[in-house]
Amino acid sequence: MYPVQSKTGIKEGGSLSKEPGVRKMFDAIAGRYDLMNRVMTMGQDQKWRHFVVAKAGDPQGGLCLDLATGTGDIGALMMKTYSGARVVGADFSWNMLQEAKKRFGNSGIRWQACDANRLPFADNTFRSVTFGYLLRNVDNAELVLREVHRVLMPGGRVVCLDTTPPEKNFLYPFIRCYLKYGIPVLGKMIARDEAAYAYLTGSTMGFYTAKELESIFIAAGFSRVSSKKFMFGTIGVHWGEKPAYS
Numbered sequence: 518m519y520p521v522q523s524k525t526g527i528k529e530g531g532s533l534s535k536e537p538g539v540r541k542m543f544d545a546i547a548g549r550y551d552l553m554n555r556v557m558t559m560g561q562d563q564k565w566r567h568f569v570v571a572k573a574g575d576p577q578g579g580l581c582l583d584l585a586t587g588t589g590d591i592g593a594l595m596m597k598t599y600s601g602a603r604v605v606g607a608d609f610s611w612n613m614l615q616e617a618k619k620r621f622g623n624s625g626i627r628w629q630a631c632d633a634n635r636l637p638f639a640d641n642t643f644r645s646v647t648f649g650y651l652l653r654n655v656d657n658a659e660l661v662l663r664e665v666h667r668v669l670m671p672g673g674r675v676v677c678l679d680t681t682p683p684e685k686n687f688l689y690p691f692i693r694c695y696l697k698y699g700i701p702v703l704g705k706m707i708a709r710d711e712a713a714y715a716y717l718t719g720s721t722m723g724f725y726t727a728k729e730l731e732s733i734f735i736a737a738g739f740s741r742v743s744s745k746k747f748m749f750g751t752i753g754v755h756w757g758e759k760p761a762y763s
């Protein structure tokens with residue numbers, strides 16, 4: 518069974534954590550993940566990753582962590598955009614990391630298997646930490662953000678890309694229809710896993726609004742927190758800084 522999203526981290530079916538189910542799900546879809554991404558977003562997904570990398574800024578030769586790196590796109594863009602960047606791509610799905618290594622094995626990225634809840638890095642290590650589509654998949658977003666804050670250097674930047682629940686405006690019925698029916702059907706046809714993409718829809722609709730997520734970044738200790746939406750308000754990028762005095 519794949520996991521069911523809840524903001525509080527309490528899962529259906531009596532499970533204590535949804536994270537083992539999330540890992541299993543990404544291990545299962547790793548080989549078809551990229552194709553599904555391109556089709557489902559109508560080729561827009563790389564544009565948002567470029568925005569993430571721009572917001573993270575030039576690390577000036579410093580270390581960057583791309584957490585939940587998956588098949589490695591954000592980490593690879595970081596290497597390509599900023600000469601001298603040193604990137605660690607980390608994920609808890611073994612199969613996603615294998616796909617990343619196949620695609621970007623010669624890029625110089627260092628790959629690390631680890632859980633975002635307990636990062637195997639010392640305090641104040643990274644100039645920037647980026648992550649695409651992580652927070653919706655963890656039990657406690659604030660806890661993960663506190664861990665990210667710990668490993669960032671003072672003055673370092675965090676940038677987060679994720680889906681976000683659509684606002685209830687005139688487009689809402691169309692967007693909801695695409696999320697509820699279109700995405701699972703595409704998931705069945707392309708990734709051959711309807712349940713994984715039904716989870717994507719459910720977890721998006723049940724996730725924090727962009728404003729709520731900003732508050733969680735602030736609660737985790739970040740300053741200069743802001744966000745921007747893309748794709749008819751269904752994609753959000755959040756960013757912030759670890760204060761220089763912390």
Ligand SMILES: C[S@@+](CC[C@H](N)C(=O)[O-])C[C@H]1O[C@@H](n2cnc3c(N)ncnc32)[C@H](O)[C@@H]1O
Pocket residue numbers: 536539540543584585586587588589590591607608609610613631632633634648649650651654655
């Ligand atoms: C939707 S994929 C995103 C991959 C990539 N960031 C991108 O932009 O396409 C989400 C990734 O988060 C990873 N992930 C989810 N929860 C995690 C956790 N607690 N620790 C580490 N990785 C996690 C999954 O294994 C998966 O590879």
